[in-house]
Amino acid sequence: PGSGKRETSYYAPYAYDTVFLYLYALAAVASDPNATVSTPALINAQKNITFQGLTGIVKMDSNGNERAAVFDIINLRYDSLRADFTDFVLIGKWTQGTESNEFIETRLANHSEVINERFQFAFKPQFHGGSYHHPDLDVRNSFDYWSCNDGEEKTDETGKSVRLEKPDGQGANNIDKDYRCDEFIDCYNMSDEWGCPVSFPVLFIVYG
Numbered sequence: 001p002g003s004g005k006r007e008t009s010y011y012a013p014y015a016y017d018t019v020f021l022y023l024y025a026l027a028a029v030a031s032d033p034n035a036t037v038s039t040p041a042l043i044n045a046q047k048n049i050t051f052q053g054l055t056g057i058v059k060m061d062s063n064g065n066e067r068a069a070v071f072d073i074i075n076l077r078y079d080s081l082r083a084d085f086t087d088f089v090l091i092g093k094w095t096q097g098t099e100s101n102e103f104i105e106t107r108l109a110n111h112s113e114v115i116n117e118r119f120q121f122a123f124k125p126q127f128h129g130g131s132y133h134h135p136d137l138d139v140r141n142s143f144d145y146w147s148c149n150d151g152e153e154k155t156d157e158t159g160k161s162v163r164l165e166k167p168d169g170q171g172a173n174n175i176d177k178d179y180r181c182d183e184f185i186d187c188y189n190m191s192d193e194w195g196c197p198v199s200f201p202v203l204f205i206v207y208g
Contacts, residue, residue, distance in 0.1 A: 017053035148187035
């Protein structure tokens with residue numbers, strides 16, 4: 001017995017902490033001479049119990065039916081002073097409550113940042129390339145369009161700086177490039193049909 005390779009289930013530490021939570025509640029009820037050990041008494045005794053478990057700090061809320069979780073915030077960082085340094089670094093915590101913790105308190109004198117009562121950073125998050133500025137996550141494909149005002153085809157490199165308009169509206173300016181030379185006058189100044197194989201503005205002027 002005890003020999004050979006064994007693997008422990010990921011749920012084992014949670015089962016361990018559950019048993020200890022029950023023991024703490026049982027001890028609280030047993031220490032009260034006026035209390036009787038019962039299911040309602042044990043449930044009530046679980047409220048606000050805090051202890052260090054295998055899975056971290058076990059902290060029950062005032063209802064006794066939830067565990068106040070604490071998660072580490074890990075950041076892949078670069079060091080500007082060491083070109084060879086790239087590593088995962090603990091930069092903050094996420095908690096379900098507003099309680100401070102030793103990790104944050106020891107670094108408040110440096111450069112901490114609190115986004116809200118649950119996210120607390122001892123160091124600013126670092127993004128790709130070592131930048132501390134929030135990246136633009138709204139990445140879109142570039143597209144070509146026709147500018148009625150300028151009378152030329154242009155490109156919106158960002159894919160979101162220009163809002164395409166429907167040519168059936170009054171005074172449409174930036175329209176889809178496919179309206180160019182489609183044998184319909186779509187721009188108020190007819191620039192989308194000038195210089196086309198069949199010039200409708202010329203026919204319009206000549207024949208009215």
